Amino acid sequence: MKNLMMMSALGMSIVLGGAVQGMAASGEGKGPRHSFEQLDTNGDGQLTRDEMQAHMKARFDAADTNGDGVMSLEEMQARGQERAAKRAAKMIERLDTDGDGGVSFDEAQARRGGKMFERADTDGDGAISQAEFDTAREKMREMHAKRHGKKSEQNAE
Incomplete structure (x- = not known):
């Protein structure tokens, strides 16, 4: 039961983390993946619970690669590795002053x-x-x- 709770908490943190991050202002490197306008799907200038849940559901579904409605440990790990790879690529881009592809x-x-x-x-x-x-x-x-x-x-x- 503890493992199920831990996996559920980890999965939701992966999904929810991006939703909250997406609400911040756009910036270089760090920051949001979605603008307010993208999240405000009906264009009324306000984010509703339904709009946020739809966004979180889309992120969950993207991480649930086999489409079974359950995020497995392997799917969570793959999502984490994907995010780490993107962060590392951005870091190299920022630090690599001679353009050789490394730091x-x-x-x-x-x-x-x-x-x-x-x-x-x-x-x-x-x-x-x-x-x-x-x-x-x-x-x-x-x-x-x-x-x-x-x-x-x-x-x-």
């Missing part, structure tokens, strides 16, 4: 690594003390918690 250490470092060190080295002495490290780690946890909710904050401990 070298230097390209990755230029984007984030140096900035992270500079932020952590608050006294500017070119080294990170234990106190600076602890402060930087706490700031990272706080930023992660803001983006992903309180659960991630608890998991970080």
